[in-house]
Amino acid sequence: MHTIEKQVLRTGPFAALIAEAVRVGDTVYLSGAVSVDDNGEVLHPGDLEAQMTQCYNAISATLAEFDADLSNIVDETWFVTDVAEAMANLESVFGARAVAFGEQPAITQTCVEVSALVMPELVIEIKAVARV
Secondary structure, eight states: OOOOOOEEEOOSTTTTTOOSEEEETTEEEEEEEOSBOTTSOBSSTTOHHHHHHHHHHHHHHHHHTTTOOGGGEEEEEEEESOHHHHHHTHHHHHHHHHHHHOSSOSSEEEEEEOSOOSSTTOOEEEEEEEEO
């Protein structure tokens, strides 16, 4: 059996439960980022744009551990609790994304509506894959 070499990063309030990211070769797989503080408390309850900004800040901090940044992301998935709200507020939603990546980033993107996230006050979780 072939063993895969992995570099595992465990940080933050949920480090005992999940890896923040796993690097295999030149690919980094990031766990879903949510809007929480260092104690695991939800920041910006119910505020989609503010939670997105916090998610991107968390993703950026995780990537920095691999000497990378948001420009290394090749794919992202948004898990939202209300896709109708996200689509009704496209300007602010994609504005928050543009602040993180710039206009028209060279990444693939998927948006999926889910019935709930891990904490009821969360409205978005962002999962990403990066090449480093």
